[in-house]
Amino acid sequence: MENSSSTDFWGPSVVTWFNTAPSSALRTHESPRWYPHKDPILGLDVLYDLAMAVFNHRFLEFTAELISRYGGTITYLTLGRQAIYTIDPVNVHAMLTDRTRYQDFGVGSRKQSLKPLLGSGIFTSDGAIWKHHRSMIRPFLSRVQTAEVDVFEIHLQTLFQTLPADGSTVDLQRAFNAMTLDISTHLFLGTSTNVLSSLFHPTSDPSHTRGQQFAAAFDYAQRAISGIDDFGLSGLLWKLVFGDKKLDQSVETVHSFIDDIIEQQLGLSKLNSNSSNKGQNFFSDLLKQGRSKEDIKYDVLNLLLAGKDSNASFLTSVWYVLSQRPDLCAKIREEINTILHGNPATLEDLSKFTYLTMVLQEVLRLYPPVAVNQRTAEVDTVLPHGGGADGESPLRVPRGASVGYSVYAMHRLPEYFGDDVDEFRPERWLDIKPKAAYMPFHAGPRTCLGQHLSMCLAKYSTIRILQHYARVENRNVEPWQEKLGLNCSSRHGALVGLTVSSSLEA
Numbered sequence: 001m002e003n004s005s006s007t008d009f010w011g012p013s014v015v016t017w018f019n020t021a022p023s024s025a026l027r028t029h030e031s032p033r034w035y036p037h038k039d040p041i042l043g044l045d046v047l048y049d050l051a052m053a054v055f056n057h058r059f060l061e062f063t064a065e066l067i068s069r070y071g072g073t074i075t076y077l078t079l080g081r082q083a084i085y086t087i088d089p090v091n092v093h094a095m096l097t098d099r100t101r102y103q104d105f106g107v108g109s110r111k112q113s114l115k116p117l118l119g120s121g122i123f124t125s126d127g128a129i130w131k132h133h134r135s136m137i138r139p140f141l142s143r144v145q146t147a148e149v150d151v152f153e154i155h156l157q158t159l160f161q162t163l164p165a166d167g168s169t170v171d172l173q174r175a176f177n178a179m180t181l182d183i184s185t186h187l188f189l190g191t192s193t194n195v196l197s198s199l200f201h202p203t204s205d206p207s208h209t210r211g212q213q214f215a216a217a218f219d220y221a222q223r224a225i226s227g228i229d230d231f232g233l234s235g236l237l238w239k240l241v242f243g244d245k246k247l248d249q250s251v252e253t254v255h256s257f258i259d260d261i262i263e264q265q266l267g268l269s270k271l272n273s274n275s276s277n278k279g280q281n282f283f284s285d286l287l288k289q290g291r292s293k294e295d296i297k298y299d300v301l302n303l304l305l306a307g308k309d310s311n312a313s314f315l316t317s318v319w320y321v322l323s324q325r326p327d328l329c330a331k332i333r334e335e336i337n338t339i340l341h342g343n344p345a346t347l348e349d350l351s352k353f354t355y356l357t358m359v360l361q362e363v364l365r366l367y368p369p370v371a372v373n374q375r376t377a378e379v380d381t382v383l384p385h386g387g388g389a390d391g392e393s394p395l396r397v398p399r400g401a402s403v404g405y406s407v408y409a410m411h412r413l414p415e416y417f418g419d420d421v422d423e424f425r426p427e428r429w430l431d432i433k434p435k436a437a438y439m440p441f442h443a444g445p446r447t448c449l450g451q452h453l454s455m456c457l458a459k460y461s462t463i464r465i466l467q468h469y470a471r472v473e474n475r476n477v478e479p480w481q482e483k484l485g486l487n488c489s490s491r492h493g494a495l496v497g498l499t500v501s502s503s504l505e506a
């Protein structure tokens with residue numbers, strides 16, 4: 001039973017209701033390929049299945065398998081509203097990159113849900129306001145590039161001092177969560193939270209404590225706002241009925257932390273207008289461009305949100321894989337020796353690492369930090385596939401319908417990546433050019449602005465970790481499982497045992 005003409009999933013009245021008075025553009029297209037709902041009014045059956053999949057940490061696999069069974073694109077109901085889910089790269093690219101179509105789609109509900117934390121910023125806006133934020137952030141990030149490697153090195157040194165190096169088991173994910181916050185605040189605020197140094201050894205130093213409070217509040221606010229958390233059902237109901245005071249307090253802590261740093265940095269830049277640090281924070285420049293401190297706070301927060309967890313997830317996946325694959329570590333070590341001859345890596349050196357780049361591409365293929373995403377139709381519009389009985393005809397998308405898509409599933413399509421899609425095989429990148437099907441950093445006008453920074457951090461940190469440690473032993477006992485939030489991370493972290501290399505000690 002795979003299309004709306006089937007008899008046993010819903011009555012024609014509902015279909016008629018949803019297709020009431022379609023615009024003339026839509027009338028020319030065939031009916032969508034509907035999910036065979038048992039509840040054709042609200043679609044609670046599919047919501048239950050999706051909720052169970054999230055609960056069992058199988059959402060990505062469940063949706064990939066479900067949608068491919070229905071030909072790559074399916075239309076379903078979510079609380080009575082029409083929604084679409086696709087893993088068809090042709091549809092996703094039409095929606096995100098097609099000049100005539102991408103403006104038909106906006107970022108949808110996240111404009112409201114993220115607003116308490118992120119205000120009006122690049123993630124919570126569309127159209128002219130989004131364009132404005134993008135034009136502010138882009139030049140800032142290219143300036144940040146010049147400081148990247150030095151900042152990475154500072155925080156990698158802290159990592160080396162913090163992690164136990166006696167072979168005992170440690171979760172690198174915890175360390176990377178702290179390190180990427182320290183790096184992001186260092187680069188974007190000009191001053192670091194420095195939470196990594198006290199991660200395994202709590203201190204009473206007030207500056208550390210404030211950084212830790214900020215880290216905890218930012219983390220809680222993101223998890224609570226994403227709607228996926230470790231709350232039990234009773235906790236969730238409580239929050240729905242009585243609100244979430246902890247969320248309000250967390251947002252307050254986050255905002256006042258950033259406000260104070262902006263004030264401090266502005267004070268510093270007034271005192272020392274020739275400061276060598278001035279390229280690393282953009283506050284003075286932004287104020288000169290007529291932006292308010294409130295605007296600046298939200299630009300910074302949007303950047304922190306974009307950069308911190310996605311990078312932590314990326315680095316964790318790198319080491320989840322590498323700790324289990326000494327053969328890959330050996331090849332990367334060989335590349336390090338050939339390119340660096342024992343010298344430290346510079347920004348220019350990083351572009352010479354072709355094998356390491358393929359390893360990182362393969363990590364992002366199998367473990368994309370932004371594994372699922374969504375857009376909402378702003379007007380009645382059309383996608384190339386998903387209509388008609390076979391799903392091959394154009395699909396009408398009414399205004400207000402959400403279109404979810406799974407990058408996780410697209411990255412596992414054999415027709416783009418080969419028959420061995422589940423295998424971690426960096427060499428596949430010598431032969432394939434998957435274009436539309438590979439998009440860990442998004443595509444089109446809203447492509448990630450931090451791609452360069454993320455790839456540089458992943459390359460630099462992998463090189464430095466391999467130089468510093470003689471052995472990174474696998475201690476993971478569980479298979480990889482998703483942990484969904486605004487980003488996707490590893491539920492069981494990346495457990496390793498580390499042994500310092502005496503000869504390569506840097």
Ligand code: HEM
Nearest residue numbers: 306307310311314369370440441442446447448449450454
């Ligand atoms: C591995 C790390 C990262 C991944 C996988 C990643 C992925 C993405 C994706 C998929 C989007 C599109 C989101 C959407 O519109 O729905 C995005 C947007 C964005 N990313 Fe990243 N990102 C990463 C790191 C970073 C970093 C480090 C920064 C900051 C320096 C950053 C800055 C941004 C910004 C500003 C946007 C918004 C672009 C826009 O809407 O115009 N990202 N990123």
